[in-house]
Amino acid sequence: MNVAVMNGNDFEGRPALSLDSMPEEEAADTERAIRPVMAPESVDTLAILALHEQVYAALVGGAAPWFVDLLRRPEEVADFTDRGRRKMPALMCGADNGYLALTHRQIDTIRRAAAGVGFQPATAEARPAAPRGGGLLPRNRSAQLHYEAKGNPVSSRPVTSVANCCPGLEVDFRAVWRRMLEGIVLREHDNLVVDVEPGLRDEAKRELVGHRLMRIRLPGGGAPILTTTPVLGPASSDPAGRIVMTTDENPHGLAAVEWSNALARMLATHQGKEVLCDFSIDTSDALEAADDEARNFATHRFRVRHFFEADSAVISRALADAGELTQGLCSPWQNDYRECSCYYWASARPDYVNVEEAGGGLSTGDNWFQKKRTGRYVPDDYADTRLVLYDDLFADWEKWLRFQVSGRDAHGEGGDAT
Amino acid sequence: MSIAEARRCMDAGAPRVPQAHLVDTGIGRHLLVADGSRLFDADDGLHGAFADAIGAGDAARVAGLLRDAGLDGAPMIDDTPLAPPPVRALSLAVAQKCNLGCTYCYAQQGEFGGPARSMEIEVALRSVDLLLAGAAAGERYNLAFLGGEPLANRPVLRAATTHAAALAQRKDAKLTFSVTTNGTLLDEGDAAFLEEHGFAVTVSLDGTREVHDALRPFRGGRGSFDATMRRVRPLLARQRRTQVSARVTVTPRNLALRETLDAFLAEGFHSVGFSPMLASPTGRDEMQADDLEAMLAEMIDCGREYERRTLAGERYAFANMANALREIARGTHRPYPCGAGYLGVSADGALSACHRFVGDEDGAMGDLSAGIDDARRARWLAERHVHVQQPCAGCWARYLCGGGCHHEVIHRGRPACDYSRGWLHYCLEAYLRLSGRIEMPA
Numbered sequence: 001m002n003v004a005v006m007n008g009n010d011f012e013g014r015p016a017l018s019l020d021s022m023p024e025e026e027a028a029d030t031e032r033a034i035r036p037v038m039a040p041e042s043v044d045t046l047a048i049l050a051l052h053e054q055v056y057a058a059l060v061g062g063a064a065p066w067f068v069d070l071l072r073r074p075e076e077v078a079d080f081t082d083r084g085r086r087k088m089p090a091l092m093c094g095a096d097n098g099y100l101a102l103t104h105r106q107i108d109t110i111r112r113a114a115a116g117v118g119f120q121p122a123t124a125e126a127r128p129a130a131p132r133g134g135g136l137l138p139r140n141r142s143a144q145l146h147y148e149a150k151g152n153p154v155s156s157r158p159v160t161s162v163a164n165c166c167p168g169l170e171v172d173f174r175a176v177w178r179r180m181l182e183g184i185v186l187r188e189h190d191n192l193v194v195d196v197e198p199g200l201r202d203e204a205k206r207e208l209v210g211h212r213l214m215r216i217r218l219p220g221g222g223a224p225i226l227t228t229t230p231v232l233g234p235a236s237s238d239p240a241g242r243i244v245m246t247t248d249e250n251p252h253g254l255a256a257v258e259w260s261n262a263l264a265r266m267l268a269t270h271q272g273k274e275v276l277c278d279f280s281i282d283t284s285d286a287l288e289a290a291d292d293e294a295r296n297f298a299t300h301r302f303r304v305r306h307f308f309e310a311d312s313a314v315i316s317r318a319l320a321d322a323g324e325l326t327q328g329l330c331s332p333w334q335n336d337y338r339e340c341s342c343y344y345w346a347s348a349r350p351d352y353v354n355v356e357e358a359g360g361g362l363s364t365g366d367n368w369f370q371k372k373r374t375g376r377y378v379p380d381d382y383a384d385t386r387l388v389l390y391d392d393l394f395a396d397w398e399k400w401l402r403f404q405v406s407g408r409d410a411h412g413e414g415g416d417a418t
Numbered sequence: 419m420s421i422a423e424a425r426r427c428m429d430a431g432a433p434r435v436p437q438a439h440l441v442d443t444g445i446g447r448h449l450l451v452a453d454g455s456r457l458f459d460a461d462d463g464l465h466g467a468f469a470d471a472i473g474a475g476d477a478a479r480v481a482g483l484l485r486d487a488g489l490d491g492a493p494m495i496d497d498t499p500l501a502p503p504p505v506r507a508l509s510l511a512v513a514q515k516c517n518l519g520c521t522y523c524y525a526q527q528g529e530f531g532g533p534a535r536s537m538e539i540e541v542a543l544r545s546v547d548l549l550l551a552g553a554a555a556g557e558r559y560n561l562a563f564l565g566g567e568p569l570a571n572r573p574v575l576r577a578a579t580t581h582a583a584a585l586a587q588r589k590d591a592k593l594t595f596s597v598t599t600n601g602t603l604l605d606e607g608d609a610a611f612l613e614e615h616g617f618a619v620t621v622s623l624d625g626t627r628e629v630h631d632a633l634r635p636f637r638g639g640r641g642s643f644d645a646t647m648r649r650v651r652p653l654l655a656r657q658r659r660t661q662v663s664a665r666v667t668v669t670p671r672n673l674a675l676r677e678t679l680d681a682f683l684a685e686g687f688h689s690v691g692f693s694p695m696l697a698s699p700t701g702r703d704e705m706q707a708d709d710l711e712a713m714l715a716e717m718i719d720c721g722r723e724y725e726r727r728t729l730a731g732e733r734y735a736f737a738n739m740a741n742a743l744r745e746i747a748r749g750t751h752r753p754y755p756c757g758a759g760y761l762g763v764s765a766d767g768a769l770s771a772c773h774r775f776v777g778d779e780d781g782a783m784g785d786l787s788a789g790i791d792d793a794r795r796a797r798w799l800a801e802r803h804v805h806v807q808q809p810c811a812g813c814w815a816r817y818l819c820g821g822g823c824h825h826e827v828i829h830r831g832r833p834a835c836d837y838s839r840g841w842l843h844y845c846l847e848a849y850l851r852l853s854g855r856i857e858m859p860a
Contacts, residue, residue: 136449139448139458140455148488
């Protein structure tokens with residue numbers, strides 16, 4: 001990845017606002033001036049890579065993961081203050097233009113590891129028991145690599161996957177959450193109720209189409225689940241301060257929280273049980289958030305669906321009709337692939353390749369999509385004829401998508417392929 | 419550890435069906451699928467169904483159970499023999515002679531049944547050139563020195579090493595060196611040389627003094643233990659790039675493995691490994707069924723100590739155990755017992771399947787003048803594939819074992835299958851115990 005471009009730096013005379021990056025997406029969405037995430041001079045790719053290698057070496061050597069506080073929490077994906085934007089994972093956006101966050105499970109794993117190395121008793125956590133019925137839990141590497149959970153497609157194995165899921169070449173995983181609550185259909189990327197299910201008898205619930213599901217309360221389940229998070233930016237008078245960033249289209253300054261993280265607690269404790277859902281009083285094109293004024297929301301009870309079919313890894317048929325998990329994908333796939341520069345699927349769509357030191361502490365290299373390898377990076381632009389164009393991908397993708405080994409064109413893949 | 423424990427593992431490991439094997443560790447029930455050496459926890463229902471089918475020796479029913487569990491599909495190893503791969507490792511028999519008179523030596527005191535001879539320097543250098551001729555940047559190679567006693571031809575060993583190191587450096591290939599020695603000829607200069615080139619040094623030692631001296635005397639009959647240890651200790655003390663390991667050939671006369679292991683680890687060996695004597699040229703000191711049972715009991719005793727020390731966070735360098743656990747963790751599955759990219763070179767430049775086949779027509783693979791005989795290698799790989807070996811084709815352990823050492827099998831058959839399966843069964847149990855109880859440190 002070309003970290004300088006991702007950071008929001010101007011590049012060889014081209015303004016950062018014309019380059020596809022997270023700061024550019026963020027500036028467009030919040031209607032504020034683009035701001036690089038880190039100091040522009042500090043973000044050369046090789047320097048950042050070296051820094052990460054040192055961190056990795058320290059971790060492999062047994063150092064504690066001291067950076068738990070630097071991990072972005074799932075509810076911080078729209079924190080566009082400098083401090084918020086510098087959290088990890090850095091510089092990458094999801095399909096919803098928020099920053100990426102690890103899952104609760106991943107964050108908790110790192111947190112536990114940090115605590116475990118803090119000289120607390122090394123009590124081993126209980127291993128999950130072998131699943132009942134299906135009955136197999138892989139215990140060595142070959143078993144894990146070839147494990148195909150009952151009901152999963154062949155593409156669920158590492159060797160057959162393209163290391164991508166959201167939205168991706170295999171499935172748009174977001175679509176799986178739309179019918180988690182029996183009776184209503186939600187939009188995959190935010191809290192809008194788009195439909196009700198035919199079997200829903202309750203007239204008041206049938207009127208919910210167009211309203212917003214703002215909050216879920218779990219009976220006996222701790223803090224309520226919020227479906228939005230504020231879009232925060234630095235106060236113009238005080239870069240260390242924080243203000244809610246609003247626009248005409250987003251008057252409340254809210255961003256949707258990604259469903260799988262937002263609903264994790266509900267999924268853990270309330271599958272098959274009823275929860276209390278607070279909806280906006282009116283239909284609304286914009287995101288809305290709940291407050292504590294009873295007159296500002298309407299509460300309905302909904303039963304949470306089971307995520308899996310019993311005793312298998314098959315996603316419940318009630319959650320997605322045939323074709324629904326893939327209907328949001330581009331067809332042909334090249335459409336999604338060409339312009340997707342969210343930077344989170346580097347293994348399937350690299351960006352900055354053949355990178356070498358160029359003196360002065362800076363690196364040089366090629367854009368993976370450059371037709372001719374020149375060693376001078378061409379910023380991504382679907383209309384730039386120096387780069388692979390849509391037509392090239394449609395007609396001849398096997399030629400243009402060149403295999404990379406250790407960050408370089410594989411033997412026979414590089415050179416002048418014009 | 420008792421003979422009873424060895425018998426338990428041998429009984430549990432007995433071959434019943436070719437596709438699967440069951441393990442019960444007391445803390446869980448487990449299934450090893452031979453295809454891919456895949457290891458699973460199995461719930462009681464599934465384990466019970468497999469136990470019934472395997473107990474009845476009903477391979478068809480086992481196939482059905484595997485199919486129902488989604489564990490069927492194209493086999494990971496089919497009947498197609500491996501095409502001869504590029505040669506990435508050579509061993510040079512630089513000295514087909516030895517100053518010891520070990521009773522059981524496959525090399526018959528280094529001479530392989532022929533006259534004593536030393537490799538000429540020109541043969542050694544040509545061998546190195548053969549190994550590294552096509553080397554590309556980043557590729558890994560190994561050059562090994564065996565004998566006889568390789569240090570009996572020190573100048574050639576050193577010249578070949580220096581030449582190979584320079585050649586590898588020029589080609590930016592990664593070359594490692596190894597030597598197997600009886601240790602009696604090592605001197606300070608050797609220690610510095612071996613350290614400089616980062617040799618993996620294996621010293622043949624068969625036990626504590628009395629036992630070792632009985633099995634590994636000088637040709638005149640005097641014991642070699644003191645001479646060996648006196649010369650090896652400086653090497654043990656300076657291990658930085660070198661790793662000095664002890665290799666124990668186990669005969670009916672040196673079955674006290676635990677005592678041997680602890681004694682050698684206390685001396686500072688990087689690791690200690692044991693190998694049963696299965697085929698000696700005279701038949702002398704070969705292990706029989708009772709001996710192998712006794713050896714397994716000792717191996718399990720060593721293994722239990724390995725488990726205990728590992729859980730306590732200590733290093734206990736019992737090489738057989740560490741290797742077995744690594745292979746099980748990976749799920750190693752292979753149709754051969756050893757690497758096919760390896761050849762031995764005799765003193766006169768003949769190539770063979772490995773260092774044991776020097777002068778043996780069974781394993782001849784060409785020579786330095788005519789080049790590597792890939793037709794013979796292809797035939798060898800076809801004939802030695804575990805699917806055409808018997809009784810391997812019906813054994814659950816075939817892809818972990820690979821069919822056993824070609825040299826031993828050709829000369830004595832397969833007298834140690836029960837031992838091997840018993841050992842693997844124990845190692846599977848140990849792997850499941852250890853991997854279930856230890857959280858990897860962050």
